[in-house]
Amino acid sequence: MTAMGIATAERIVPNEGGENVLAVRNLKTAFRTPNGWVEIVKGISFDIAAQETLAVVGESGSGKSVTALSIMRLLDPEMSRVEGSVKLSGRELLKLNRAEMRDVRGRQMGMIFQEAMTSLNPLATIGAQIAEVLTIHGLMSNNEAMKEAERLLDRVRMPAAKSRLNDFPHSLSGGMRQRVMIAMALACKPKLLIADEPTTALDVTIQAQILQLIKQLQQEEGMGVLFITHDMGVVAEIADRTVVMLQGEAVEADSTDAIFARARHPYTKALIAAVPRLGTASGNGQPQHFPTLDRESGQIISGKLRPDTIRHAAEPVLRVKNLVKRFDLPGGFFSGPRGRVHAVENVSFELRPGETLSLVGESGCGKSTTGRTLMRLVEPQSGEIAIDGTDILALDKERMRDMRRHIQMIFQDPYASLNPRITVGEAIAEPYLTHKLGTRAQARQKAMDLLGQVGLSPEMANRYPQQFSGGQRQRICIARALSLEPKIIVADESVSALDVSIKAQVVNLMLDLQEKFGLAYLFISHDMAVVERISHQVAVMYLGEIVEIGPVKAVFGDPQHPYTKRLMAAVPIPDPARRLEVRPISNDEIRSPIRAADYEQPKREYRTVSEGHVVQVWGSDWTV
Amino acid sequence: MTTISEGISALPPAPGPFDTVRRILFRSPTVIAATVMIAIFVVVAALAPWLAPYDPLAQSMLKINKLPSWENWLGTDQFGRDVLSRMIYGARNSLLFGFISPVLAAIFGTLLGVVAGYFGGYTDRIISRVVDLLLAFPELLLAILIAAVLGGGFWNIIAVITVAFIPGFARVARAQTLSVKQEPYVEAAIAVGVRTPIIILRHIVPNIMAPIVALMTLWVASAIRLEASLSFLGIGTQAPNPSWGNIIRDGLNSLFGSPWPIIGAGAAITIVVLAFNLVGDAVRDALDPSTAR
Numbered sequence: 083m084t085a086m087g088i089a090t091a092e093r094i095v096p097n098e099g100g101e102n103v104l105a106v107r108n109l110k111t112a113f114r115t116p117n118g119w120v121e122i123v124k125g126i127s128f129d130i131a132a133q134e135t136l137a138v139v140g141e142s143g144s145g146k147s148v149t150a151l152s153i154m155r156l157l158d159p160e161m162s163r164v165e166g167s168v169k170l171s172g173r174e175l176l177k178l179n180r181a182e183m184r185d186v187r188g189r190q191m192g193m194i195f196q197e198a199m200t201s202l203n204p205l206a207t208i209g210a211q212i213a214e215v216l217t218i219h220g221l222m223s224n225n226e227a228m229k230e231a232e233r234l235l236d237r238v239r240m241p242a243a244k245s246r247l248n249d250f251p252h253s254l255s256g257g258m259r260q261r262v263m264i265a266m267a268l269a270c271k272p273k274l275l276i277a278d279e280p281t282t283a284l285d286v287t288i289q290a291q292i293l294q295l296i297k298q299l300q301q302e303e304g305m306g307v308l309f310i311t312h313d314m315g316v317v318a319e320i321a322d323r324t325v326v327m328l329q330g331e332a333v334e335a336d337s338t339d340a341i342f343a344r345a346r347h348p349y350t351k352a353l354i355a356a357v358p359r360l361g362t363a364s365g366n367g368q369p370q371h372f373p374t375l376d377r378e379s380g381q382i383i384s385g386k387l388r389p390d391t392i393r394h395a396a397e398p399v400l401r402v403k404n405l406v407k408r409f410d411l412p413g414g415f416f417s418g419p420r421g422r423v424h425a426v427e428n429v430s431f432e433l434r435p436g437e438t439l440s441l442v443g444e445s446g447c448g449k450s451t452t453g454r455t456l457m458r459l460v461e462p463q464s465g466e467i468a469i470d471g472t473d474i475l476a477l478d479k480e481r482m483r484d485m486r487r488h489i490q491m492i493f494q495d496p497y498a499s500l501n502p503r504i505t506v507g508e509a510i511a512e513p514y515l516t517h518k519l520g521t522r523a524q525a526r527q528k529a530m531d532l533l534g535q536v537g538l539s540p541e542m543a544n545r546y547p548q549q550f551s552g553g554q555r556q557r558i559c560i561a562r563a564l565s566l567e568p569k570i571i572v573a574d575e576s577v578s579a580l581d582v583s584i585k586a587q588v589v590n591l592m593l594d595l596q597e598k599f600g601l602a603y604l605f606i607s608h609d610m611a612v613v614e615r616i617s618h619q620v621a622v623m624y625l626g627e628i629v630e631i632g633p634v635k636a637v638f639g640d641p642q643h644p645y646t647k648r649l650m651a652a653v654p655i656p657d658p659a660r661r662l663e664v665r666p667i668s669n670d671e672i673r674s675p676i677r678a679a680d681y682e683q684p685k686r687e688y689r690t691v692s693e694g695h696v697v698q699v700w701g702s703d704w705t706v
Numbered sequence: 707m708t709t710i711s712e713g714i715s716a717l718p719p720a721p722g723p724f725d726t727v728r729r730i731l732f733r734s735p736t737v738i739a740a741t742v743m744i745a746i747f748v749v750v751a752a753l754a755p756w757l758a759p760y761d762p763l764a765q766s767m768l769k770i771n772k773l774p775s776w777e778n779w780l781g782t783d784q785f786g787r788d789v790l791s792r793m794i795y796g797a798r799n800s801l802l803f804g805f806i807s808p809v810l811a812a813i814f815g816t817l818l819g820v821v822a823g824y825f826g827g828y829t830d831r832i833i834s835r836v837v838d839l840l841l842a843f844p845e846l847l848l849a850i851l852i853a854a855v856l857g858g859g860f861w862n863i864i865a866v867i868t869v870a871f872i873p874g875f876a877r878v879a880r881a882q883t884l885s886v887k888q889e890p891y892v893e894a895a896i897a898v899g900v901r902t903p904i905i906i907l908r909h910i911v912p913n914i915m916a917p918i919v920a921l922m923t924l925w926v927a928s929a930i931r932l933e934a935s936l937s938f939l940g941i942g943t944q945a946p947n948p949s950w951g952n953i954i955r956d957g958l959n960s961l962f963g964s965p966w967p968i969i970g971a972g973a974a975i976t977i978v979v980l981a982f983n984l985v986g987d988a989v990r991d992a993l994d995p996s997t998a999r
Binding site: 457459482483484486487490491493494495498499500501502503504512513516517559562566 | 889900
């Protein structure tokens, strides 16, 4: 493993013809810790030519971001040590002093970060912030800089650029903020753009827009791009060449086509195998395991087919009818609400034992609120939620407490959903004891059993959550949810925060548990590819409403609603051969679910496409 | 199961809260010195009957307002009582007030703050307004006000200082509760059906304790100072019982005869308050990283 790492680290990514914008040789970065220096980046080398995009891909902790920060020399010199050579157009960056480095940053290389909100100053207008980059480097006077800022906003396809100049960052959406960041990075026409997970925090349709934008700008400006990401789909979409990092080492480096076609390193193979891709669902319409890598043999084990887990004859275990949840935005003291967030509008669906229904949609579409309403963590305005035929909205507090045995939830953030002061054994036993299902000793036994069920060792019951990794914590959360032997599990973006290989394992675990216990899942996600893989039914939500619902095969194979089509078009395709196709991507923002207080929800009509596949009839606002 | 192993047990055990405290307390020499100083005062207060050379209440007409000598290291007061003995016994008083009041205030204040923060709505409004009202008065003024109504005496003074300190704890506890309440693990407990009192005791209180403990350490110093001020004003510890505050008050009458009672008691107050402040700062930095430099 180590030998292999060194072998590939020595090999420079081939770059025939043309001059290199960036040449990195044997870059090593170490951090100072109480126990001495710890090497995070263990010697990587690569070149980037003009007009070329190099992707550095790896999972969390692989050292990919540290690589970017080392090149920019943004690490604290007291706490870190960078060795090797970084040449920008032939000039050694690691030997420059602070003033010279300042001149290089922004001027010759621009950087964009993941969190566009925290990277912008909330107290300055975006025009002023873009102009500042130009004036700081002494390129322009204030007036010229403002004019240039407008031109730049136009170049990053900011809608109504001129009127946006005086806006503050908080009034822009996430995608628009990232456009501003790109405009700032491009202001001085840098030779190199470093993009550190620039689309990870964005919705999938906005991600597609930003990726498209970076591609277009690169062709126009002729700059090199160093693109850091964890997403192989994005890599295939944007990169000419790719470096795969694992634990600080470059385990494989080649052209993106070659990596996807004939990856040699088992880790790369596993990464590519784990990428969910649309249109690969199994033939029998059943959810399918993700392929996984067997570490010992280096073989990819493709996901096995599953039997039909749905009990078709049984009554639906969950029936939701005309569910409505609106949040008032408080107005003045004497006036009524200023407006309302229509979070959930007239949502109806059914879930049978052993079935998985996925709610997909982008931020603000109401999918999480729907899940929380089912748990009565928020109270809906109207509608009906029946679990096993009992209307839970009619239950009082005490009877609801009993009902919670049948429906459990797994949350998104595995780091925040376990109390740091309680051992995982106690955390798993808590629901069991709360409902007085047995003695303490039985609860303990149950907790240990469940740890085994989710693939952890029972001795770990005495440890605290901090001692586990993200994937392990999510397994613990699943064990906690299972301790009441519920019929339904609401999984709210439960695998979104996990690295791709861990994500595949957790999803496989959930599928196994469904098979074993006949669980019904309500799977809430924005990730279309994961959804396609694991669901029986899918419901696409937009602005609080279900616009299309039906069996996965029908909805994904024959999408009807324009929004479903747009979502599917935006999913990155992990196939580098299709990189050069320019796909039609609409430049629209996601609309806001906030309406005026007197807004009347229009009467919706639905059309049945095929058996079980229903689509909302859309109006003239969806002219695509 | 054929899965990629997730590097089980690759992570080091997380340091417990006590490791952090130990690390901070023994990092800087100033904090070590302050800790040693506090330890000395605690020992002196605990062993007062054996350490004090005289009975702190014994009066002697023969030794009124004497300057320091080998017999009376800090001289005597206007009743001929040994000032050093009174100071040693006074340390008991100061440290008792210094510890009991902040602890009581922390308990009641945290309770109020957590209830206000967790339940919100009218409960929160009423508690918060009362707390704001209390906070509007300077601590000393509030203490004088209550002491004037209740009179002096040990438990009255404890009550006075406790009430004066409750708002600070209530506010911190409320703010912390508001943020911890949003944590998914609290929501997870609700979703499981855990009862509200258990949620508060098991999931909220342990997670808001760090800033409360830090505040408590810092306010030990304030409590000692407040007790001395009240005793100096004559509404704290009542004569003839010794307290650093009323030693200064008694010494004021014969300031130009013998300044030693004032110097001694003043130095004791200064050193103890300083020591507790230093340790309090260190504890706060250790437990609450957001306030650290």
